[in-house]
Amino acid sequence: MRMFAALWGYRGFIFESVKREFQSQYTNALLGAVWTIIKPLSMIVVYTVIFSQIMRAKLPGVDTKFAYSIYLCAGVLTWGLFTETVSRLQNIFLEQANLLKKISFPRLCLPVIVVVNALVNFLIIFGLFTVFLIFTGLFPGMAFLSLIPLLLIQTLFTIGLGVSLGVLNVFFRDVGQFFSVVLQFWFWLTPVVYPLSILPATMQSAVQYNPMTPLIASYQRVLVEGLWPNWLSLWPVTTLAVLLCAFGLRLFRQHSGEMVDEL
Template sequence: MIRFKSIWLYRDFILGSVKRDFQAKFQNSILGIFWTLLNPLAMILVYTVVFSQLMKARMPDAPGPYSYSIYLCMGILSWGLFSEVFNRSITLFLDNANLLKKIKLPKISFPIILVFNAWINFLIIFSLFVVFLILSKNFPGKIFLAVIPILLIISLFAIALGIGLGILNVFYRDIGQISGVFLQFWFWLTPIVYSIDILPPKLQVVLQLNPMVPLIAGLQRIVMVRQLPLWESLLYPLALAIVLSWWAMYLLNKHQNDMMDEL
């Protein structure tokens, strides 16, 4: 089980690792922090150019001329948080194999470091999105605080699923390859670039099985119609995240010794 005392005892290692990882990311880089912004900005630009005219007519509740860009930004940025945590979790133990073998550390500290780093990257570009909302007079007001619990659920879901698969990836390396392909399909099965309303009703029902759908929809609802998310719709992804967290911790406790032999 998670030993919170051990996490507290190694807090200096965790915080130091977060700082080192952030510094190493931009070391010897001329553009520095700009690289954190480049990928999501490029995606937003491409999808806006390709889909903006199509989607404008299908967003009757749009707040203004930047409606599709706002819709797209919220979806892509939150998906970026999810995908970064998930992707890095898959190879987390393989990437830190040498450190895990040399130093006796609570293994749960590595997912914590990963999530902290992902949130730092996310907050850098998300803060620019908030500035854009304010300057374009599309900031929804105090209900914007409702994005916090949704983003926390996304993070918990991503790290729980990623760590569970990451442990299995130590023993079966194909999982790391398959997960990348799977994530591409998952992106397009989540209404980020398009609105779920344009799909046939039967397909809309099927997509509700995707736990990312109510999470992304809740975030987009906050910025698009300036209303609180439908909290009851978030119970499914929250429950799934909790179950996956238990599964990941079960695998970690059961196989942590075997993992050392495979790393």
């Protein structure tokens, strides 16, 4: 509790850091924050062309117009939030080494700043996606509210994983390099651009052990079909998220003093 009280005491520092980081991303950029939209949009367009046009991919049992594009958006946008956050968290203590050595402040502020900044970027593009759903008449209705707990579970999982990797990466620099490779395989082992049902039965069983599978599938179920998530399928990843957060915070508390010497 003392740690969270310290974070609350530095909420002004966190807010100003998020604001400054967001502004610095687009300094001297003619399009400014529009790049937040262009990057995921370009990825969605590429995947839509490759899978729906070239490979003639379709969603089994769903004939709604734009269904595959919405399926892609649901997967690509939320996966993008996950990778952006965890990739930055694993390097945050290395990137801010000078700040950690010169200024005394709760070091846990740094992961919080990363997470809040990533959520701001995500909410901008997801807000526009929501406007698209409304104007096309494909808004999922009340089931849309279930995205809040889904996002919370994903954020907890990302924080736990990212902080753990961030601390380990200070002492073992290969951790960051190795995890970058893992992320590439992880993406294709998660049903982001393809429905799980097209995989062989044995492969489906294996992919179900992927903690991101039920999360991404839940987003897609809500946004494509307008149905509430299967909450039972989310218990394993929720439990894992809580355990990872506890492990990451404990690891951080035990080694936060040693990290400065290693940087």
